[in-house]
Amino acid sequence: MPEWKQEIRLRLANLKLEPTREAEIIEELAQHLDDRYSELLASGATDDEAARAALAELSESETLRRELRHVEPAVTQEAVVIGSNRRSNMLADLWQDLRYAARMLLKQPGFTLIAILTLALGIGANTAVFSVVDAVLLKPLPVTAPAELVLFKWNSGPKRLAGSVQGIRTDTATGLSTSTSFSYATFEQFQAQNHTLTDVFAFAPFWQLNVNVDGEAEIASGQLVSGGYYQGLGISTIAGRPIEDEDDRASSSPVAVVSHQYWQRRFGGDQAVIGKVITVNGLILTIIGVTPREFSGTLDLGTTPDFSIPLALEPRLRMSDSSDLDEPWTWWLKVMGRVKPGVTKEQVRGDLVGVFQQSALEGWQAMPAPRRSSGGEGPRDVPSLKVLNGSQGLTEVRESYAQPLKIMMGIVGLVLLIVCANLANLFLARAERRRKEIAVRLALGASRFRLIRQLLTESVLLALMGGVVGWLFSLWTKDLLLRWNPWRPGGTEVDLRLDWRVFGFAAAVSLFTGMLFGLMPAWQATRVELQSALKENTGGASGSRPLLGKSLVVAQVAVSISLLVGAGLFVRTLRNLHQVDLGFNRANLLLFRVDPRLNNYQGEQIANLYERMIESISALPGVRAATMSRHPLLSGSSASGQIFIAGQPPRSGDENFVWVHRVRANFFETMEISLMAGRDLSPHDDRRAPKVAVVSQSLVKKFFPHENPIGKHFGFGAPEHSNELEIVGVVGDTEYTSLRQQHPPTVYVSYLQEGISQMNFEVRTIDDPIAMIPAIRGVVREVDANLPLFDVTTQSAQAEESVASERLFAQLSSFFALLSLALASIGLYGVMAYGVAQRTREMGIRVALGAQAGDVLRLVIGQGMKMVLLGMFIGLPASLALTRLVKSLLFGVSATDPLTFAVIAVLLISVAVVACYVPARRATKVDPMVALRYE
Numbered sequence: 001m002p003e004w005k006q007e008i009r010l011r012l013a014n015l016k017l018e019p020t021r022e023a024e025i026i027e028e029l030a031q032h033l034d035d036r037y038s039e040l041l042a043s044g045a046t047d048d049e050a051a052r053a054a055l056a057e058l059s060e061s062e063t064l065r066r067e068l069r070h071v072e073p074a075v076t077q078e079a080v081v082i083g084s085n086r087r088s089n090m091l092a093d094l095w096q097d098l099r100y101a102a103r104m105l106l107k108q109p110g111f112t113l114i115a116i117l118t119l120a121l122g123i124g125a126n127t128a129v130f131s132v133v134d135a136v137l138l139k140p141l142p143v144t145a146p147a148e149l150v151l152f153k154w155n156s157g158p159k160r161l162a163g164s165v166q167g168i169r170t171d172t173a174t175g176l177s178t179s180t181s182f183s184y185a186t187f188e189q190f191q192a193q194n195h196t197l198t199d200v201f202a203f204a205p206f207w208q209l210n211v212n213v214d215g216e217a218e219i220a221s222g223q224l225v226s227g228g229y230y231q232g233l234g235i236s237t238i239a240g241r242p243i244e245d246e247d248d249r250a251s252s253s254p255v256a257v258v259s260h261q262y263w264q265r266r267f268g269g270d271q272a273v274i275g276k277v278i279t280v281n282g283l284i285l286t287i288i289g290v291t292p293r294e295f296s297g298t299l300d301l302g303t304t305p306d307f308s309i310p311l312a313l314e315p316r317l318r319m320s321d322s323s324d325l326d327e328p329w330t331w332w333l334k335v336m337g338r339v340k341p342g343v344t345k346e347q348v349r350g351d352l353v354g355v356f357q358q359s360a361l362e363g364w365q366a367m368p369a370p371r372r373s374s375g376g377e378g379p380r381d382v383p384s385l386k387v388l389n390g391s392q393g394l395t396e397v398r399e400s401y402a403q404p405l406k407i408m409m410g411i412v413g414l415v416l417l418i419v420c421a422n423l424a425n426l427f428l429a430r431a432e433r434r435r436k437e438i439a440v441r442l443a444l445g446a447s448r449f450r451l452i453r454q455l456l457t458e459s460v461l462l463a464l465m466g467g468v469v470g471w472l473f474s475l476w477t478k479d480l481l482l483r484w485n486p487w488r489p490g491g492t493e494v495d496l497r498l499d500w501r502v503f504g505f506a507a508a509v510s511l512f513t514g515m516l517f518g519l520m521p522a523w524q525a526t527r528v529e530l531q532s533a534l535k536e537n538t539g540g541a542s543g544s545r546p547l548l549g550k551s552l553v554v555a556q557v558a559v560s561i562s563l564l565v566g567a568g569l570f571v572r573t574l575r576n577l578h579q580v581d582l583g584f585n586r587a588n589l590l591l592f593r594v595d596p597r598l599n600n601y602q603g604e605q606i607a608n609l610y611e612r613m614i615e616s617i618s619a620l621p622g623v624r625a626a627t628m629s630r631h632p633l634l635s636g637s638s639a640s641g642q643i644f645i646a647g648q649p650p651r652s653g654d655e656n657f658v659w660v661h662r663v664r665a666n667f668f669e670t671m672e673i674s675l676m677a678g679r680d681l682s683p684h685d686d687r688r689a690p691k692v693a694v695v696s697q698s699l700v701k702k703f704f705p706h707e708n709p710i711g712k713h714f715g716f717g718a719p720e721h722s723n724e725l726e727i728v729g730v731v732g733d734t735e736y737t738s739l740r741q742q743h744p745p746t747v748y749v750s751y752l753q754e755g756i757s758q759m760n761f762e763v764r765t766i767d768d769p770i771a772m773i774p775a776i777r778g779v780v781r782e783v784d785a786n787l788p789l790f791d792v793t794t795q796s797a798q799a800e801e802s803v804a805s806e807r808l809f810a811q812l813s814s815f816f817a818l819l820s821l822a823l824a825s826i827g828l829y830g831v832m833a834y835g836v837a838q839r840t841r842e843m844g845i846r847v848a849l850g851a852q853a854g855d856v857l858r859l860v861i862g863q864g865m866k867m868v869l870l871g872m873f874i875g876l877p878a879s880l881a882l883t884r885l886v887k888s889l890l891f892g893v894s895a896t897d898p899l900t901f902a903v904i905a906v907l908l909i910s911v912a913v914v915a916c917y918v919p920a921r922r923a924t925k926v927d928p929m930v931a932l933r934y935e
Helices: 003-013 019-042 047-058 062-070 078-088 090-107 109-138 184-193 229-233 260-267 311-318 345-366 369-373 396-400 402-433 435-443 448-482 500-525 544-578 603-618 667-671 697-703 769-783 795-801 804-838 840-848 853-889 898-924 928-932
Strands: 149-156 168-170 177-179 197-213 216-225 255-258 277-280 283-290 307-310 333-339 384-389 589-594 623-629 640-645 657-663 675-678 692-696 713-716 725-731 746-750 759-765 790-794
Touching: 090 109, 090 448, 109 402, 109 448, 109 500, 109 804, 149 345, 184 197, 184 333, 184 345, 197 229, 197 307, 197 311, 216 311, 229 333, 255 260, 283 311, 307 311, 333 345, 345 384, 396 402, 402 448, 402 500, 402 544, 402 804, 402 853, 448 500, 544 804, 544 853, 544 898, 589 769, 589 795, 603 623, 603 759, 603 769, 623 667, 667 759, 692 697, 697 725, 697 746, 725 746, 759 769, 769 790, 790 795, 795 804, 804 840, 804 853, 804 898, 840 853, 853 898
Parallel strands: 216 307, 255 283, 657 746, 692 725
Antiparallel strands: 149 177, 149 333, 149 384, 168 177, 197 216, 197 277, 197 333, 255 307, 277 283, 589 759, 589 790, 623 657, 623 759, 640 657, 640 713, 675 725, 692 746, 713 725
């Protein structure tokens, strides 16, 4: 027991206090003494000066005088009162701890700055990636009570009751099809017959609208919505009014609501837009409202329709004699609802499953007989209804990016663990330098809990400061992540605002981090032997400190090698994708699209328009050639079909699927695709000529492995169509939809023979294709001033866009992996340097006894490499297990690629040798005479 406590106990003995009361008084005095010692120490006094001054002031303590003056022997309950008072002073104690922590951190600005920057990297990276995870996977729609919303979906066997379905997926393992699309008839029956929903509303994308505002035409995106769409969601407009039930009638005046983004971009946020008359697909309508900025609609992630238009206008917008509203066998509408209070999703399903199945059956029966017969003979599969959580609207894109984002979150989480391990080592070393201070405080009577609390306050304060800097770092990182737009190439970017949810995450991570890297060093630091610690020049250390520091380094190495292996696999994946042979020349190619149907062009009118455009563009100086195709290469869009070859038995499953590409006759010449056999398509291959096709080499290998395909016949859809097309040529393989799907079997047909619709133009230029955009826009305007160009890009940019996700994964994982390697090497260096400093006397003795510099060098480096090899021994098997999680993201490299593992191991060992060499070199320069006087 400290001497001052013995003295105080003697002075209190005469009062004959209860033991509990006496302990409370001594504890309060110890608190007062420790606080005063801390203040003196933080103000610049040495350990001994602060201790002497605090003890001298104790005899004059107001606390002691007050206690001795007012304590009465008969009051036995005062201990409870004192305890209550102490709890009321917790805020004051916390404030004092924070002030002391701030002073101690300011006394070591170098240590504080390094720690804050290290924390900022770890916390900032986690915050930025979480902002993406929150926006993509977690954040609900900004609508009234989103948890009350439900989304309808169905499953069916292969013999569906639908004539056509928009947006359908088929599980190849089970054969079940699923979709969120329903017929308009089903939607109407849901509205009329449901007993569990307060609102039922529908919507459907309408991707391209030809919008003419004040004589200027452009392409905009849109959606069709039912009259109760905004009411069901609980969304109001910031200007004007939303679409209502009265607007969703064929007899009503045509109206539209515009998004906030389009309002700002096209109209500059002008309030006068309400009531403005514009032309959309030739239909004159009036803008009646503007949606809030934060509301991007209920379509899939990254899709914000510029216009919302009533469903009743669908036939007039399509400029077609037929309408999906009148075809109950066409499933195209997305249907959502809002449940009544206390109703579950299962109750909603039970209420409407019979309605849906009856509606589906009626739609099938109403289908024209010829079309119904094409679906095959036999009974149809009755679909089952599913009721999903609708709080996020459509979620297919969100689901597809769940795994990559979780992997990225795991990567930055591992980086944060390495940061914590590194800072724990720094705090352990710092605690060793403060051993005498801690010993003095314990000697003065401070409790161990009090010291742990104080040290934890320092680590948490440091973590919070790192969190603030990390928050600023995440603002920059967020902008970097916004450049990654995988949700819809060329579409609306996801809003990564750092709102209160992200701020709360950053604050929670900061507190957790401070506790994580501070608790262990604080616990270890207070395990001090007072006698040895109070010696003036002790250089000893508790034996567990080196062991704990080494354990942290081993953990860092194990985590680092896992991150490095993952980064290596992602880098090799990106490299392999860049080395894929495209099969065509992507240089100096400008791409753009037009859709004349939006200007009411039909059939031969479209073909004549296209040919005039090609002729005008080809005549421009700087243009070598111009052609067209239905889908731009490497854009992700495509068409496919089931092929049936004359004279061959039909193949089962996906074996008879091929890719189909409608192109202009000079497509192969312009794209520089090699002709291997037969002839190209010809301008004479039109509707009047027999149907012909050119096929790729991969198709020949698959369907005609040992015969000449020229002159063979095939067809699509059914065996009876197997004589419809004749193969007239074979061309080299090309990449069609993406670089990952290498050389798919492809059929090329003339766009003049297979239906004329929207086309993509490919213009090969002599020099930079971007420089030709103004001239091309000019000649197209001369052909038709109301025909806007859209999706303008280059083929090179299109190819790079197709690997945007892989590029970002490679870049971010490499950055974080190298960061973890740097942190691990710093941690290794710190432990080795500390070990050399603690073993200065031993090194001096070794040198005095004849050890050479090489011997000392090998000794120190060998000890460091033992930690590294142990970390690799743990990390390599863990890496083998973790890389299997990213197997689906790799290309051209296996998850257990031995070359990647070997290169990473060599890299880690090389860096570790350098980290160990510096302190080892210092150990070889120890002067034996100085070392022997060290302690």
